[in-house]
Amino acid sequence: MRIIGLTGGIASGKSTVAELLKGMDVPVIDADQLSRQVVTPGEPAYNAIVAEFGTGILNTDRTINRTALGKIVFADPAARQRLEAITHPAIRRRAEDELLRLKQSGKPVVIYMAPLLIEAGASSRVDEIWVVYVDRETQLKRVMARDKITREEASQKVAAQMPMEVKKLHGSVVIDNRGSMEELATQVQETWNREVLQKQKT
Incomplete structure:
Protein backbone atom coordinates (compact mmCIF):
# COMPACT_ATOMS: atom_id res chain seq x y z
CA MET A 1 0.00 0.00 0.00
CA ARG A 2 1.34 3.42 -0.99
CA ILE A 3 1.04 6.02 1.79
CA ILE A 4 1.02 9.68 0.72
CA GLY A 5 1.65 12.20 3.49
CA LEU A 6 -0.41 15.37 3.05
CA THR A 7 0.75 18.40 4.99
CA GLY A 8 0.96 22.19 4.97
CA GLY A 9 0.86 25.18 7.26
CA ILE A 10 -2.04 26.47 9.33
CA ALA A 11 -4.91 27.68 7.07
CA SER A 12 -3.10 26.48 3.93
CA GLY A 13 -6.06 24.34 2.88
CA LYS A 14 -4.95 20.81 3.84
CA SER A 15 -8.46 19.83 4.93
CA THR A 16 -9.96 21.19 1.70
CA VAL A 17 -7.52 19.14 -0.37
CA ALA A 18 -8.30 16.08 1.77
CA GLU A 19 -12.04 16.56 1.18
CA LEU A 20 -11.45 16.79 -2.58
CA LEU A 21 -9.50 13.53 -2.45
CA LYS A 22 -12.22 11.87 -0.35
CA GLY A 23 -14.67 12.91 -3.07
CA MET A 24 -12.52 10.87 -5.46
CA ASP A 25 -12.93 7.81 -3.17
CA VAL A 26 -9.41 8.07 -1.78
CA PRO A 27 -9.16 6.95 1.87
CA VAL A 28 -7.85 9.72 4.16
CA ILE A 29 -6.51 9.33 7.70
CA ASP A 30 -6.72 12.70 9.46
CA LYS A 107 -6.52 -0.27 -0.44
CA PRO A 108 -3.72 0.51 -2.95
CA VAL A 109 -3.23 4.16 -1.89
CA VAL A 110 -4.06 6.06 1.31
CA ILE A 111 -3.58 9.69 2.31
CA TYR A 112 -2.17 10.43 5.77
CA MET A 113 -2.95 14.08 6.53
CA ALA A 114 -0.95 15.66 9.34
CA PRO A 115 -0.17 19.35 9.92
CA LEU A 116 3.05 18.44 11.78
CA LEU A 117 4.06 15.49 9.62
CA ILE A 118 7.59 16.82 9.13
CA GLU A 119 8.02 18.54 12.51
CA ALA A 120 6.83 15.47 14.43
CA GLY A 121 9.35 13.25 12.67
CA ALA A 122 6.56 11.22 11.08
CA SER A 123 7.97 11.44 7.53
CA SER A 124 9.19 7.85 7.82
CA ARG A 125 5.56 6.74 8.17
CA VAL A 126 4.80 7.78 4.58
CA ASP A 127 6.24 6.96 1.16
CA GLU A 128 6.15 10.54 -0.13
CA ILE A 129 5.00 14.00 0.95
CA TRP A 130 2.54 16.37 -0.72
CA VAL A 131 2.61 19.94 0.62
CA VAL A 132 -0.34 22.33 0.34
CA TYR A 133 1.26 25.76 -0.06
CA VAL A 134 0.22 29.37 0.47
CA ASP A 135 2.43 32.41 0.99
CA ARG A 136 2.72 33.89 4.50
CA GLU A 137 0.50 36.93 3.84
CA THR A 138 -2.32 34.77 2.48
CA GLN A 139 -1.86 32.45 5.45
CA LEU A 140 -2.14 35.32 7.96
CA LYS A 141 -5.28 36.71 6.33
CA ARG A 142 -6.95 33.29 6.30
CA VAL A 143 -6.07 32.59 9.95
CA MET A 144 -7.43 36.02 10.98
CA ALA A 145 -10.68 35.45 9.07
CA ARG A 146 -11.13 31.83 10.16
CA ASP A 147 -10.35 32.28 13.86
CA LYS A 148 -11.60 35.89 14.13
CA ILE A 149 -8.35 37.00 15.74
CA THR A 150 -5.92 39.92 15.42
CA ARG A 151 -2.96 39.95 13.05
CA GLU A 152 -0.63 39.67 16.06
CA GLU A 153 -2.41 36.52 17.31
CA ALA A 154 -2.40 35.07 13.79
CA SER A 155 1.34 35.79 13.48
CA GLN A 156 1.93 33.93 16.73
CA LYS A 157 0.10 30.87 15.41
CA VAL A 158 1.93 30.96 12.07
CA ALA A 159 5.31 31.47 13.79
CA ALA A 160 4.73 28.35 15.92
CA GLN A 161 5.01 26.19 12.79
CA MET A 162 7.70 25.51 10.23
CA PRO A 163 7.69 28.36 7.65
CA MET A 164 5.79 27.46 4.48
CA GLU A 165 8.80 28.33 2.32
CA VAL A 166 10.81 25.68 4.19
CA LYS A 167 7.98 23.14 4.40
CA LYS A 168 7.35 23.11 0.67
CA LEU A 169 10.97 22.01 0.09
CA HIS A 170 10.06 18.69 1.74
CA GLY A 171 7.32 17.94 -0.78
CA SER A 172 7.74 15.72 -3.81
CA VAL A 173 4.51 17.46 -4.87
CA VAL A 174 3.52 21.05 -4.01
CA ILE A 175 -0.15 22.01 -4.37
CA ASP A 176 -0.46 25.79 -4.68
CA ASN A 177 -3.63 26.99 -2.91
CA ARG A 178 -3.36 30.74 -3.50
CA GLY A 179 -6.09 30.72 -6.12
CA SER A 180 -9.82 29.95 -6.24
CA MET A 181 -11.58 26.81 -5.07
CA GLU A 182 -12.14 25.83 -8.72
CA GLU A 183 -8.42 26.17 -9.47
CA LEU A 184 -7.58 24.06 -6.43
CA ALA A 185 -10.02 21.31 -7.42
CA THR A 186 -8.54 21.18 -10.92
CA GLN A 187 -5.00 21.09 -9.56
CA VAL A 188 -5.80 18.25 -7.12
CA GLN A 189 -7.45 16.17 -9.85
CA GLU A 190 -4.54 16.74 -12.24
CA THR A 191 -2.03 15.91 -9.50
CA TRP A 192 -3.85 12.67 -8.65
CA ASN A 193 -4.03 11.67 -12.32
CA ARG A 194 -0.33 12.41 -12.88
CA GLU A 195 1.18 11.16 -9.63
CA VAL A 196 -1.05 8.17 -8.89
CA LEU A 197 -3.19 6.94 -11.78
CA GLN A 198 -0.48 7.25 -14.45
CA LYS A 199 2.13 5.63 -12.18
CA GLN A 200 -0.22 2.74 -11.41
CA LYS A 201 -0.37 2.01 -15.14
CA THR A 202 3.41 1.87 -15.56
Missing part, protein backbone atom coordinates in the same frame (compact mmCIF):
# COMPACT_ATOMS: atom_id res chain seq x y z
CA ALA A 31 -4.16 13.15 12.24
CA ASP A 32 -6.23 16.06 13.62
CA GLN A 33 -9.18 13.72 14.11
CA LEU A 34 -6.89 11.18 15.75
CA SER A 35 -5.52 13.93 18.01
CA ARG A 36 -9.06 14.68 19.18
CA GLN A 37 -9.77 10.99 19.80
CA VAL A 38 -6.68 10.42 21.95
CA VAL A 39 -7.50 13.33 24.29
CA THR A 40 -11.07 12.35 25.14
CA PRO A 41 -11.71 11.78 28.87
CA GLY A 42 -10.41 8.44 30.04
CA GLU A 43 -7.70 8.13 27.38
CA PRO A 44 -4.10 7.89 28.74
CA ALA A 45 -3.06 11.04 26.83
CA TYR A 46 -5.99 12.97 28.35
CA ASN A 47 -4.91 12.01 31.87
CA ALA A 48 -1.32 12.99 31.14
CA ILE A 49 -2.34 16.40 29.71
CA VAL A 50 -4.51 17.26 32.72
CA ALA A 51 -1.70 16.19 35.05
CA GLU A 52 0.74 18.40 33.12
CA PHE A 53 -1.37 21.52 32.52
CA GLY A 54 -3.95 21.41 35.32
CA THR A 55 -7.75 21.37 35.47
CA GLY A 56 -7.92 25.02 34.31
CA ILE A 57 -7.83 23.77 30.70
CA LEU A 58 -11.03 21.75 31.13
CA ASN A 59 -14.59 22.58 30.11
CA THR A 60 -17.42 22.03 32.59
CA ASP A 61 -18.03 18.57 31.07
CA ARG A 62 -14.36 17.65 31.80
CA THR A 63 -13.38 17.67 28.10
CA ILE A 64 -10.24 19.61 27.17
CA ASN A 65 -10.84 23.21 26.12
CA ARG A 66 -8.65 23.32 23.02
CA THR A 67 -8.69 27.14 22.94
CA ALA A 68 -7.48 27.41 26.54
CA LEU A 69 -4.77 24.82 25.97
CA GLY A 70 -3.84 26.44 22.66
CA LYS A 71 -3.25 29.82 24.33
CA ILE A 72 -0.75 28.17 26.67
CA VAL A 73 1.20 26.19 24.09
CA PHE A 74 1.25 28.78 21.30
CA ALA A 75 2.78 31.30 23.71
CA ASP A 76 5.33 28.88 25.20
CA PRO A 77 7.46 26.62 22.96
CA ALA A 78 8.52 24.49 25.95
CA ALA A 79 4.88 23.90 26.88
CA ARG A 80 4.12 22.97 23.27
CA GLN A 81 6.97 20.44 23.33
CA ARG A 82 5.60 18.91 26.55
CA LEU A 83 2.16 18.60 24.96
CA GLU A 84 3.54 17.05 21.78
CA ALA A 85 5.59 14.55 23.82
CA ILE A 86 2.27 13.31 25.21
CA THR A 87 0.08 13.43 22.10
CA HIS A 88 2.43 12.40 19.25
CA PRO A 89 3.09 8.82 20.46
CA ALA A 90 -0.65 8.30 21.07
CA ILE A 91 -1.51 9.64 17.61
CA ARG A 92 1.19 7.46 16.05
CA ARG A 93 -0.25 4.29 17.62
CA ARG A 94 -3.77 5.20 16.47
CA ALA A 95 -2.51 5.99 12.94
CA GLU A 96 -0.61 2.71 12.68
CA ASP A 97 -3.76 0.79 13.65
CA GLU A 98 -5.77 2.61 10.98
CA LEU A 99 -3.11 2.12 8.29
CA LEU A 100 -2.98 -1.60 9.06
CA ARG A 101 -6.77 -1.83 8.77
CA LEU A 102 -6.74 -0.12 5.36
CA LYS A 103 -3.85 -2.27 4.15
CA GLN A 104 -5.69 -5.44 5.16
CA SER A 105 -8.78 -4.23 3.30
CA GLY A 106 -6.70 -4.05 0.09
Whole structure:
Protein backbone atom coordinates (compact mmCIF):
# COMPACT_ATOMS: atom_id res chain seq x y z
CA MET A 1 0.00 0.00 0.00
CA ARG A 2 1.34 3.42 -0.99
CA ILE A 3 1.04 6.02 1.79
CA ILE A 4 1.02 9.68 0.72
CA GLY A 5 1.65 12.20 3.49
CA LEU A 6 -0.41 15.37 3.05
CA THR A 7 0.75 18.40 4.99
CA GLY A 8 0.96 22.19 4.97
CA GLY A 9 0.86 25.18 7.26
CA ILE A 10 -2.04 26.47 9.33
CA ALA A 11 -4.91 27.68 7.07
CA SER A 12 -3.10 26.48 3.93
CA GLY A 13 -6.06 24.34 2.88
CA LYS A 14 -4.95 20.81 3.84
CA SER A 15 -8.46 19.83 4.93
CA THR A 16 -9.96 21.19 1.70
CA VAL A 17 -7.52 19.14 -0.37
CA ALA A 18 -8.30 16.08 1.77
CA GLU A 19 -12.04 16.56 1.18
CA LEU A 20 -11.45 16.79 -2.58
CA LEU A 21 -9.50 13.53 -2.45
CA LYS A 22 -12.22 11.87 -0.35
CA GLY A 23 -14.67 12.91 -3.07
CA MET A 24 -12.52 10.87 -5.46
CA ASP A 25 -12.93 7.81 -3.17
CA VAL A 26 -9.41 8.07 -1.78
CA PRO A 27 -9.16 6.95 1.87
CA VAL A 28 -7.85 9.72 4.16
CA ILE A 29 -6.51 9.33 7.70
CA ASP A 30 -6.72 12.70 9.46
CA ALA A 31 -4.16 13.15 12.24
CA ASP A 32 -6.23 16.06 13.62
CA GLN A 33 -9.18 13.72 14.11
CA LEU A 34 -6.89 11.18 15.75
CA SER A 35 -5.52 13.93 18.01
CA ARG A 36 -9.06 14.68 19.18
CA GLN A 37 -9.77 10.99 19.80
CA VAL A 38 -6.68 10.42 21.95
CA VAL A 39 -7.50 13.33 24.29
CA THR A 40 -11.07 12.35 25.14
CA PRO A 41 -11.71 11.78 28.87
CA GLY A 42 -10.41 8.44 30.04
CA GLU A 43 -7.70 8.13 27.38
CA PRO A 44 -4.10 7.89 28.74
CA ALA A 45 -3.06 11.04 26.83
CA TYR A 46 -5.99 12.97 28.35
CA ASN A 47 -4.91 12.01 31.87
CA ALA A 48 -1.32 12.99 31.14
CA ILE A 49 -2.34 16.40 29.71
CA VAL A 50 -4.51 17.26 32.72
CA ALA A 51 -1.70 16.19 35.05
CA GLU A 52 0.74 18.40 33.12
CA PHE A 53 -1.37 21.52 32.52
CA GLY A 54 -3.95 21.41 35.32
CA THR A 55 -7.75 21.37 35.47
CA GLY A 56 -7.92 25.02 34.31
CA ILE A 57 -7.83 23.77 30.70
CA LEU A 58 -11.03 21.75 31.13
CA ASN A 59 -14.59 22.58 30.11
CA THR A 60 -17.42 22.03 32.59
CA ASP A 61 -18.03 18.57 31.07
CA ARG A 62 -14.36 17.65 31.80
CA THR A 63 -13.38 17.67 28.10
CA ILE A 64 -10.24 19.61 27.17
CA ASN A 65 -10.84 23.21 26.12
CA ARG A 66 -8.65 23.32 23.02
CA THR A 67 -8.69 27.14 22.94
CA ALA A 68 -7.48 27.41 26.54
CA LEU A 69 -4.77 24.82 25.97
CA GLY A 70 -3.84 26.44 22.66
CA LYS A 71 -3.25 29.82 24.33
CA ILE A 72 -0.75 28.17 26.67
CA VAL A 73 1.20 26.19 24.09
CA PHE A 74 1.25 28.78 21.30
CA ALA A 75 2.78 31.30 23.71
CA ASP A 76 5.33 28.88 25.20
CA PRO A 77 7.46 26.62 22.96
CA ALA A 78 8.52 24.49 25.95
CA ALA A 79 4.88 23.90 26.88
CA ARG A 80 4.12 22.97 23.27
CA GLN A 81 6.97 20.44 23.33
CA ARG A 82 5.60 18.91 26.55
CA LEU A 83 2.16 18.60 24.96
CA GLU A 84 3.54 17.05 21.78
CA ALA A 85 5.59 14.55 23.82
CA ILE A 86 2.27 13.31 25.21
CA THR A 87 0.08 13.43 22.10
CA HIS A 88 2.43 12.40 19.25
CA PRO A 89 3.09 8.82 20.46
CA ALA A 90 -0.65 8.30 21.07
CA ILE A 91 -1.51 9.64 17.61
CA ARG A 92 1.19 7.46 16.05
CA ARG A 93 -0.25 4.29 17.62
CA ARG A 94 -3.77 5.20 16.47
CA ALA A 95 -2.51 5.99 12.94
CA GLU A 96 -0.61 2.71 12.68
CA ASP A 97 -3.76 0.79 13.65
CA GLU A 98 -5.77 2.61 10.98
CA LEU A 99 -3.11 2.12 8.29
CA LEU A 100 -2.98 -1.60 9.06
CA ARG A 101 -6.77 -1.83 8.77
CA LEU A 102 -6.74 -0.12 5.36
CA LYS A 103 -3.85 -2.27 4.15
CA GLN A 104 -5.69 -5.44 5.16
CA SER A 105 -8.78 -4.23 3.30
CA GLY A 106 -6.70 -4.05 0.09
CA LYS A 107 -6.52 -0.27 -0.44
CA PRO A 108 -3.72 0.51 -2.95
CA VAL A 109 -3.23 4.16 -1.89
CA VAL A 110 -4.06 6.06 1.31
CA ILE A 111 -3.58 9.69 2.31
CA TYR A 112 -2.17 10.43 5.77
CA MET A 113 -2.95 14.08 6.53
CA ALA A 114 -0.95 15.66 9.34
CA PRO A 115 -0.17 19.35 9.92
CA LEU A 116 3.05 18.44 11.78
CA LEU A 117 4.06 15.49 9.62
CA ILE A 118 7.59 16.82 9.13
CA GLU A 119 8.02 18.54 12.51
CA ALA A 120 6.83 15.47 14.43
CA GLY A 121 9.35 13.25 12.67
CA ALA A 122 6.56 11.22 11.08
CA SER A 123 7.97 11.44 7.53
CA SER A 124 9.19 7.85 7.82
CA ARG A 125 5.56 6.74 8.17
CA VAL A 126 4.80 7.78 4.58
CA ASP A 127 6.24 6.96 1.16
CA GLU A 128 6.15 10.54 -0.13
CA ILE A 129 5.00 14.00 0.95
CA TRP A 130 2.54 16.37 -0.72
CA VAL A 131 2.61 19.94 0.62
CA VAL A 132 -0.34 22.33 0.34
CA TYR A 133 1.26 25.76 -0.06
CA VAL A 134 0.22 29.37 0.47
CA ASP A 135 2.43 32.41 0.99
CA ARG A 136 2.72 33.89 4.50
CA GLU A 137 0.50 36.93 3.84
CA THR A 138 -2.32 34.77 2.48
CA GLN A 139 -1.86 32.45 5.45
CA LEU A 140 -2.14 35.32 7.96
CA LYS A 141 -5.28 36.71 6.33
CA ARG A 142 -6.95 33.29 6.30
CA VAL A 143 -6.07 32.59 9.95
CA MET A 144 -7.43 36.02 10.98
CA ALA A 145 -10.68 35.45 9.07
CA ARG A 146 -11.13 31.83 10.16
CA ASP A 147 -10.35 32.28 13.86
CA LYS A 148 -11.60 35.89 14.13
CA ILE A 149 -8.35 37.00 15.74
CA THR A 150 -5.92 39.92 15.42
CA ARG A 151 -2.96 39.95 13.05
CA GLU A 152 -0.63 39.67 16.06
CA GLU A 153 -2.41 36.52 17.31
CA ALA A 154 -2.40 35.07 13.79
CA SER A 155 1.34 35.79 13.48
CA GLN A 156 1.93 33.93 16.73
CA LYS A 157 0.10 30.87 15.41
CA VAL A 158 1.93 30.96 12.07
CA ALA A 159 5.31 31.47 13.79
CA ALA A 160 4.73 28.35 15.92
CA GLN A 161 5.01 26.19 12.79
CA MET A 162 7.70 25.51 10.23
CA PRO A 163 7.69 28.36 7.65
CA MET A 164 5.79 27.46 4.48
CA GLU A 165 8.80 28.33 2.32
CA VAL A 166 10.81 25.68 4.19
CA LYS A 167 7.98 23.14 4.40
CA LYS A 168 7.35 23.11 0.67
CA LEU A 169 10.97 22.01 0.09
CA HIS A 170 10.06 18.69 1.74
CA GLY A 171 7.32 17.94 -0.78
CA SER A 172 7.74 15.72 -3.81
CA VAL A 173 4.51 17.46 -4.87
CA VAL A 174 3.52 21.05 -4.01
CA ILE A 175 -0.15 22.01 -4.37
CA ASP A 176 -0.46 25.79 -4.68
CA ASN A 177 -3.63 26.99 -2.91
CA ARG A 178 -3.36 30.74 -3.50
CA GLY A 179 -6.09 30.72 -6.12
CA SER A 180 -9.82 29.95 -6.24
CA MET A 181 -11.58 26.81 -5.07
CA GLU A 182 -12.14 25.83 -8.72
CA GLU A 183 -8.42 26.17 -9.47
CA LEU A 184 -7.58 24.06 -6.43
CA ALA A 185 -10.02 21.31 -7.42
CA THR A 186 -8.54 21.18 -10.92
CA GLN A 187 -5.00 21.09 -9.56
CA VAL A 188 -5.80 18.25 -7.12
CA GLN A 189 -7.45 16.17 -9.85
CA GLU A 190 -4.54 16.74 -12.24
CA THR A 191 -2.03 15.91 -9.50
CA TRP A 192 -3.85 12.67 -8.65
CA ASN A 193 -4.03 11.67 -12.32
CA ARG A 194 -0.33 12.41 -12.88
CA GLU A 195 1.18 11.16 -9.63
CA VAL A 196 -1.05 8.17 -8.89
CA LEU A 197 -3.19 6.94 -11.78
CA GLN A 198 -0.48 7.25 -14.45
CA LYS A 199 2.13 5.63 -12.18
CA GLN A 200 -0.22 2.74 -11.41
CA LYS A 201 -0.37 2.01 -15.14
CA THR A 202 3.41 1.87 -15.56
